[in-house]
Amino acid sequence: MNKVRFLMIGVGGMGQAHIRNILEIEDAEIVGLVDPSEQSIERARSLSHVLQDVPSFSTIEDAFEAVQADAAVIVTPHSQHFEQGMACLQKGLHVLMEKPFVAGSENARKIIKEAEAVGRHLVVSYQRHLQGPYIYLRNLIQSGELGEIRFITAYQAQNWLESQRGTWRQNKSLSCGGQLNDSGSHLIDVVLWLTGMTPEAVLANIDNRGTEVDIDSALTIRFVGGAMGTINVVGSATVNWWEDVSIHGTKGSALYRNGKILVSKGLNGPVERVSEQDLPPSSNPDADFVDLVLGRIASPAAPAECGYQVARFTEAAWQSAETNQFVSFTV
Missing domain, CATH: 3.30.360.10 (Dihydrodipicolinate Reductase; domain 2)
Structure with a gap:
């Protein structure tokens, strides 16, 4: 892998902050935008001309079927993090999760074990x-x-x-x-x-x-x-x-x-x-995550x-x- 292909799950305010970071990373590209809000999708597209032809989806299931991705950034309401994160890991994607990770310590332990089982990176966006x-x-x-x-x-x-x-x-x-x-x-x-x-x-x-x-x-x-x-x-x-x-x-x-x-x-x-x-x-979690996925660093800043x-x-x-x-x- 010489470039990390990202699926952006949740492209509202903080999702757009992650998009801006990723657009600045030479070894990364965005291959899908996932959000039930068409308004949020359009605002995300307005960030760069390179996003105009990137496909958008209202659900992650539709995105999984249509695009090939290496990693996902999850920036949705907190209650959705666990299920979306598990689904991404089970599809073989590395996951960068916005804070506060997932709902509850029990779910946190479960998703950490899942990441270990499938051999994928799971990182928290504590900048x-x-x-x-x-x-x-x-x-x-x-x-x-x-x-x-x-x-x-x-x-x-x-x-x-x-x-x-x-x-x-x-x-x-x-x-x-x-x-x-x-x-x-x-x-x-x-x-x-x-x-x-x-x-x-x-x-x-x-x-x-x-x-x-x-x-x-x-x-x-x-x-x-x-x-x-x-x-x-x-x-x-x-x-x-x-x-x-x-x-x-x-x-x-x-x-x-x-x-x-x-x-x-x-x-x-x-x-x-x-x-x-x-x-x-200073750096940012997205750049750190790309370095991790590409094997340039052994561990993330915020595991x-x-x-x-x-x-x-x-x-x-x-x-x-x-x-x-x-x-x-x-x-």
Whole structure:
């Protein structure tokens, strides 16, 4: 294989973001667009003249019969990810799945086992694994320069309550959860991926703000080994977007402030901003996935296991909010 042929399943907003990425990759091409919305199909076609003659389908079954593909990108409502992902794997396609992977940790385990059984790659589109500031933070933590990590706190604010009102994202049967399961899943993933620590128990306070899904979440975490952490997801904020992460170790601290990195080393060391020139280069999940399928890299930036861990953590948080007590995190 010298070029990856993609079937795009779901070509709405985020689907079009993936299409833009793939159009920039020399060793990739789009051979089919799948979406029940003709409007979304037409908007996707408008992204490039090369898509004008690409066939479109309302179902993946029709696409399977008509085109030859090597891989699929799935960007549909969360409740559909599992069945669509399984179908693609069973047809021999590699799969790049938008967050938050699939609905529930049980389904996550099943689809991971299926990918292993059929010998196909299954990857989650957690783009922070490929963004320079977050790669810098992970490298800093994993190198031991901050010492033993004792505390991590992550905060995300977004006007998700209003911006997504009336959409499938606030329809529980389609989204399988609210803000914590949507943008918030990135934050959970960041905490687990950056530190490499395993949660021991989670305590959650969650407010749906009058909807059928979670909107605002305040989580407290106990990690194996004694470290502590918090994750705060504010879906009812008035700001469009803000994200902070703070990591405190025995030898130093690192602060992510909505794209900027600040580091302090030693006791009472000065807090200094890291120059953008000192950050690793950024990429995107689509380029990483193409490299994986073509055998240029041995493992993806965000393997399916990350999706499982986030799903399990989210379930523990929801259970804690219902019982008002710490819930043990088990793998």
